[in-house]
Amino acid sequence: MSITVSRxxxxxxxxxxxxxxxEAELTATGxxxxxxxxxxxxxNRFLTQRQHPEMALVTAVPDDDGLSMRFPDGHELRxxxxxxxxxxxxxxxxxxxxxxxxxxxxxxxxDEAARQLTRFLQRPARLVYISSEHPRRLGDSYPAPAGITVxxxxxxxxxxxxxxxxxxxxxxxxxxxSMDRFRPNIVVSGTTAYEEDHWQRVQIGDVTLVVxxxxxxxxxxxxxxxxxxxxxxxxxxxxxxxSVPRGIGFGQKVVHEHTGTIRVGDPVAILEVxx
Amino acid sequence: xxxxPGNETGxxxxxxHAAAATETGRASxxxxxxxxxxxxxxxxxxxxxxxxxxxxxxxxxxxxxRMPAERVVRAFSVVSSPTVTDHxxxxxxxxxxxxxxxxxxxxxxxxxxxxxxxxxxxITWSPEMAGRLVLIGAGAxxxxxxxxxxxxxxxxxxxxxxxxxxxxxxxxIFRFDxxxxxxxxxLSSQDGRIDRAFLDSILGPVLYDDVPPQLRLCGxxxxxxxxxxxxxxxGFPEGTIRSxxxx
Numbered sequence: 001m002s003i004t005v006s007r008x009x010x011x012x013x014x015x016x017x018x019x020x021x022x023e024a025e026l027t028a029t030g031x032x033x034x035x036x037x038x039x040x041x042x043x044n045r046f047l048t049q050r051q052h053p054e055m056a057l058v059t060a061v062p063d064d065d066g067l068s069m070r071f072p073d074g075h076e077l078r079x080x081x082x083x084x085x086x087x088x089x090x091x092x093x094x095x096x097x098x099x100x101x102x103x104x105x106x107x108x109x110x111d112e113a114a115r116q117l118t119r120f121l122q123r124p125a126r127l128v129y130i131s132s133e134h135p136r137r138l139g140d141s142y143p144a145p146a147g148i149t150v151x152x153x154x155x156x157x158x159x160x161x162x163x164x165x166x167x168x169x170x171x172x173x174x175x176x177x178s179m180d181r182f183r184p185n186i187v188v189s190g191t192t193a194y195e196e197d198h199w200q201r202v203q204i205g206d207v208t209l210v211v212x213x214x215x216x217x218x219x220x221x222x223x224x225x226x227x228x229x230x231x232x233x234x235x236x237x238x239x240x241x242x243s244v245p246r247g248i249g250f251g252q253k254v255v256h257e258h259t260g261t262i263r264v265g266d267p268v269a270i271l272e273v274x275x
Numbered sequence: 276x277x278x279x280p281g282n283e284t285g286x287x288x289x290x291x292h293a294a295a296a297t298e299t300g301r302a303s304x305x306x307x308x309x310x311x312x313x314x315x316x317x318x319x320x321x322x323x324x325x326x327x328x329x330x331x332x333x334x335x336x337x338x339x340x341r342m343p344a345e346r347v348v349r350a351f352s353v354v355s356s357p358t359v360t361d362h363x364x365x366x367x368x369x370x371x372x373x374x375x376x377x378x379x380x381x382x383x384x385x386x387x388x389x390x391x392x393x394x395x396x397x398i399t400w401s402p403e404m405a406g407r408l409v410l411i412g413a414g415a416x417x418x419x420x421x422x423x424x425x426x427x428x429x430x431x432x433x434x435x436x437x438x439x440x441x442x443x444x445x446x447x448i449f450r451f452d453x454x455x456x457x458x459x460x461x462l463s464s465q466d467g468r469i470d471r472a473f474l475d476s477i478l479g480p481v482l483y484d485d486v487p488p489q490l491r492l493c494g495x496x497x498x499x500x501x502x503x504x505x506x507x508x509x510g511f512p513e514g515t516i517r518s519x520x521x522x
Binding site: 042043050053054100101216218219232237239240243244247248 | 391
């Protein structure tokens with residue numbers, strides 16, 4: 001059975017709903033628009049579904065001029081993209097924002113977006129866009145080819161899972177879950193369960209990808225992405241059989257060696273496996 | 276790029292059959308009454324509660340806790356041993372701008388909370404597991420480790436567990452006075468972070484145990500990464516290490 005790409009997903013705003021794609025353009029930071037926006041608290045620190053599972057219910061559709069957001073209560077927001085450089089109202093202010101242990105420059109996306117997010121999350125919150133002038137570099141543990149950076153993703157620009165791994169997990173679950181719990185960018189079909197753990201380099205379409213390390217999972221996979229409510233699984237079930245020294249692994253962090261385009265249905269060629 | 280807006284990255288999640296977790300009530304919210312809530316260290320309170328219905332837990336598990344009918348939910352490790360069966364105790368790290376912990380720190384005896392659990396399978400331990408128990412924690416990460424330590428002690432497990440804790444100061448170690456005689460403490464403010472030589476000096480002999488040890492780690496993400504790197508470099512097999520990072 002041949003291995004192919006079965007799903008592609010982009011998450012323009014970190015921790016908000018994903019958008020299914022049929023074709024994904026890989027830019028320097030990963031899939032075009034992927035996690036270039038982020039919500040921060042009053043300390044300019046990232047906010048995610050870990051604290052606010054309801055963020056899963058907010059859709060944000062990007063275009064070259066900004067974001068169209070829709071909240072579950074029906075509110076809609078058009079957040080025009082503000083690039084580096086503040087205007088007279090102070091929109092576009094650039095300030096350091098924190099995502100995990102990284103501090104990078106974020107560009108404030110204006111008071112209206114902040115107002116809507118603060119209302120929805122019931123705490124001070126602002127929307128920021130990553131500065132293209134001060135790109136976020138990958139950590140030392142990543143084989144980052146020249147020019148490859150990352151947006152507000154947790155670490156690597158891309159996250160890959162397989163349908164077979166999810167099926168295996170669901171065989172063990174009392175209540176099957178859907179792939180969106182893991183928020184992958186690329187899902188492949190036609191593999192055996194967890195076959196992706198053994199890959200070193202793969203070719204998809206015209207892009208070569210390096211499989212860097214397992215994705216260590218946290219409480220966030222317990223958030224039902226369709227209800228925005230945190231449940232007690234699948235973290236517990238995964239913990240019974242997918243424990244690695246650093247935690248629980250499911251899926252792989254991936255870095256692309258160059259830009260290009262990948263499509264649903266593209267064959268996946270295994271170029272190299274881990275020794 | 277073609278965009279398909281909405282939550283369409285996966286199918287609907289429908290139950291396959293009645294969940295065992297639901298049958299036992301673990302996955303449902305139930306009420307609990309606050310027994311005591313007392314400061315334990317500079318930023319941690321000990322919260323003791325009595326659930327309206329008792330469900331046995333394993334050392335290393337946690338509970339989701341919320342104020343009645345509120346939406347902010349946070350997970351807290353059980354600090355009391357599974358052998359204590361009339362109440363549950365938690366060590367709550369109070370984050371000044373947290374949405375729940377400052378409020379939990381202010382609850383009075385008799386107040387009602389809602390809890391869901393016990394949950395968790397990653398760093399659980401029980402006395403029938405073979406191999407020396409080695410517990411390594413940082414900050415609030417000590418709380419599930421103390422549950423394991425207490426359980427091992429009550430069960431008379433030999434050798435007694437090794438308990439290593441990293442903290443900025445002893446004031447920040449949960450119940451330092453009670454555990455000081457059995458703790459190996461590394462104070463980051465004066466000795467720096469736990470490094471390989473430090474671990475080697477304590478755990479070197481464990482590598483020669485006939486039965487591989489049970490290593491349990493709990494702490495911040497960066498701490499876990501560093502300790503795992505050190506343990507693997509020292510020669511501990513991957514399968515002996517289980518860790519849970521709090522984020």
